Amino acid sequence: GILPREDRDASEIVRAVMEREGVKLLCCGKDLKLAKDPNGVRLQVESHGKGYDVLVDQLLVAVGRAPNVEGLGLETVGIKFDKKGVKVNDRLQTANPRIYACGDICSPYQFTHAADLMARIVIQNALFKGRAKASSLIIPWATYTSPEIAHVGLYEKEAKEKGIEVDTFTQELSKVDRAILDGETEGFVRVHVRKGTDEILGATVVATHAGELI
DSSP states (O other), X not given: OOSTTSOHHHHHHHHHHHHHTTOOXXXXXXXXXXXXXXXXXXXXXXXXXXXXXXXXXXOOOOOOOOOOOTTSOGGGGTOOEETTEEOOOTTOBOSSTTOBOOGGGTOSOOOHHHHHHHHHHHHHHHHSXXXXXXXXXXXXXXXXXXXXXXXXXXXXXXXXXXXXXXXXXXXXGGGOHHHHHHTOOSOEEEEEEETTSOOEEEEEEEETTHHHHO
């Protein structure tokens, strides 16, 4: 499906809206072949056991990014790294305690605001003998689909993996007066709390303005 890291109910709403608006999704593609055609680009692919031969006007390829760790001599100063980036501890120290790292090179959250907050932790710890920890950061994010998906904290699956029992509360927007008046009833707000308490562990919002609501 789409947005595999997000709450599955949230991803499903976005997928349904995209298909309703005319987007054709060929997920889990295998044996992809591309060829030039006088009228565009010919795309052949297998999706969920069915073969497709499609002529398209334009091709957009999202290849992602790779960390720039080669040729820096990191191994000569004892810094551990792999193809995903530099290894750091919770205080953002590398394996060489005199060297710190922050931002996309070492963070699972590749967002500008996350890099900013991590840089502040590095300054505290490297220059002022601080004990700030990256794990203490509460980092929200939004995916600007239509409707948007926004999230903060743990997903229910992550809580279970950590052995944390949760109570989950979901409010469908179709039952919210303001959403009904605005004609924006597609979506929900879902909050996970530690079982038997009011301590919020995570939340997901699917809505037209989820980025603001989170």
